[in-house]
Amino acid sequence: MRELDYDVAVIGAGTAGIAAHRAAAASGARSVLIERGPGGTTCARVGCMPSKLLIAAGTAAHTARSTDLFGIRVADVAVDGPAVLRRLRAERDRFVASVFDGLGDLPDHARLDGTARFESDRTLLIGDAIRIRFRAAVIATGSRPIVPEPLRGLGARVLTTDTLFEIPDLPDSLAVLGAGAVGIEIAQAMARLGVAVTVIDTGEAVAGLSEPGLVQQAAEIFGSELNLHRGAEVRAAAPDGDGVCLHWTDRDGREQVTRASRVLAAIGRAPNLQPLGLEAVGLRHGADGLPDFDRRSLVCAGAPILIAGDADGWRPVLHEASRQGRIAGANAAALAAGRAPAAPAPWTSLAMVFTHPQAAVIGAPYDPEDDGRVIGSMDFSDQGRARVEGLNRGGIRIWADRSGQLLGGEMLGPAVEHLAHLLAYAVTDKQTAQSVHDRPVYHPTVEEGLFSIMSTIIRKI
Known part of the structure; x- marks a missing residue:
């Protein structure tokens, strides 16, 4: 050897x-x-x-x-x-x-x-x-x-991200297990390409969001383009011709059946x-x-x-x-080399979902039990630039401590991939709502939404 x-x-x-x-x-x-x-x-x-x-x-x-x-x-x-x-x-x-x-x-x-x-x-x-x-x-x-147990044994009828991108043509219909980042991204893209899509998830969250108002908006927005079922669980799956038949229960415990050409396992890795x-x-x-x-x-x-x-x-x-x-x-x-390992400074977490509207989770997670926080919010429905572009859906929630220092937030809306970076930098640099508010913001841009949230937080401190 x-x-x-x-x-x-x-x-x-x-x-x-x-x-x-x-x-x-x-x-x-x-x-x-x-x-x-x-x-x-x-x-x-x-x-x-x-x-x-x-x-x-x-x-x-x-x-x-x-x-x-x-x-x-x-x-x-x-x-x-x-x-x-x-x-x-x-x-x-x-x-x-x-x-x-x-x-x-x-x-x-x-x-x-x-x-x-x-x-x-x-x-x-x-x-x-x-x-x-x-x-x-x-x-x-x-x-x-991860391929959940009910889907095992179905062979090529089950897709994962390891196999999805190798298929020769789009399926007529697709069932997606999981409404997280991967599941909802692919589900919406497939629906927009003309595939009949059904999404089934055991939880209530959508696109990684947890703030209740944003979760509800996300469910309504994505649900307008595809069949979205939260609080549901697949019990069994079987071949159905060239496709698959899923037996599942909805949030009220009622038995449901979905037939699709293929099923995508998107519950995680x-x-x-x-x-x-x-x-x-x-x-x-x-x-x-x-x-x-x-x-x-x-x-x-x-x-x-x-x-x-x-x-x-x-x-x-x-x-x-x-x-x-x-x-x-x-x-x-x-x-x-016999030296002690270093412990780098804490890192601001940043996660994004590239649906339309986009979603992001930044910094400290949403915590409804933390009464030491101040939460600022805005809605894109009447935000100037978003309305101009016809993209006025979703909203933003940002939380700070009682001194105004920014802790994190969640976003659902246009240009969120850029807005989320701005918030991540502010959280990393331990900025306050006031310091962000005092920086220039051009009109008309979606960044004005962050400016309005900072004003809300400042008033609440």
């Missing part, structure tokens, strides 16, 4: 793993990046990029059908499903290729192909041919879609930890069965092993994976 020695071994060449390997190397460690394939990162191959390409196509179709508001008449809109998906895959493959181009710059000794498993808390095996001795290791193995042989390492595990790790340093309890990105199940979005990878790589290098 070939024996190799490294300061840091990074398992997984996705967003977190690539960032970890580069950070470890930049810190002076001799690092190796191990990938079992296919690589290309979850975001580029099956996540944020192909889903946004599908959303862009759906938006184009919807916009073409919605010009009457402006006195513009479009005679007919035809959706070429195969063409939509060919363009999606071509652009997706470009993003994946750019990831591989970056990996191609790595020297041979810094990258290994194969499936890694722990032999001990200081050694890894790559198949039966290579043993790696390391001083610290980073687990960055990503995640896989689970960390890819099974092939690693973690039982050989001696890590402590939490109640969720995942390794117990420090959320600032990302060091696991019980061994010189760190965990980052989707593999830790904490904040499974790309910018978080990249940040965690950098932290894990630098701290792995520190451990390998």
Whole structure:
């Protein structure tokens, strides 16, 4: 067996793993990046990029059908499903290729192909041919879609984000399990492309929102384009010709049946930890069965092993994976050199959903029990720029403490991807409603909505 020695071994060449390997190397460690394939990162191959390409196509179709508001008449809109998906895959493959181009710059000794498993808390095996001795290791193995038990055994009738973007044509109908970020994005895009869509979710939240007023608005808005059922549960599923038949109960416990050409499992993703042989390492595990790790340093309890990105199940979005990878790589290098790991400053959480209207959750979560907060709100229905564009749906809620310091918020509306960044920066910099209010805002822009919310918070303090 070939024996190799490294300061840091990074398992997984996705967003977190690539960032970890580069950070470890930049810190002076001799690092190796191990990938079992296919690589290309979850975001580029099956996540944020192909889903946004599908959303862009759906938006184009919807916009073409919605010009009457402006006195513009479009005679007919035809959706070429195969063409939509060919363009999606071509652009997706470009993003994946750019990831591989970056990996191609790595020297041979810094990258290994194969499936890694722990032999001990200081050694890894790559198949039966290579043993790696390391001083610290980073687990960055990503995640896989969760397929709920009722859907198992239905074969190709069940889609996940790992398979959805490979279908040759759009289905006539689609049932989507899950109204979270992935489920509602794909559901709305498919509906706008002419697919009959039904969304079923066991919870009440929609698009990751939790503030009751915004959740209700989201349910009404998205429910106007597709069949949305909250508080519902799929009990059984069976083949129905070339499609599938779902038996489910609604929020009142009534039995319901939905037939669809395909069903998309979009209830979440689970960390890819099974092939690693973690039982050989001696890590402590939490109640969720995942390794117990420090959320600032990302060091696991019980061994010189760190965990980052989707593999830790904490904040499974790309910018978080990249940040965690950098932290894990630098701290792995520190451990390998006998130094204490660093604990970076707290990070403002930021999550977005690219539906129309867009949704975002920023900073401290909504907490109806916290009476020490002041909440400012606005509605887009009469917001000037939103009405001009015909996008006047949704609203914003922002919370601050009694001193006026901004803590977080939730948004549903136009240009939310930009407004959310402004709030995230303000929360990170510990700004107050007054300091944000005192900054310039141009007219007419949707940013004026933030200005009006700050005025509300100031009056309530």
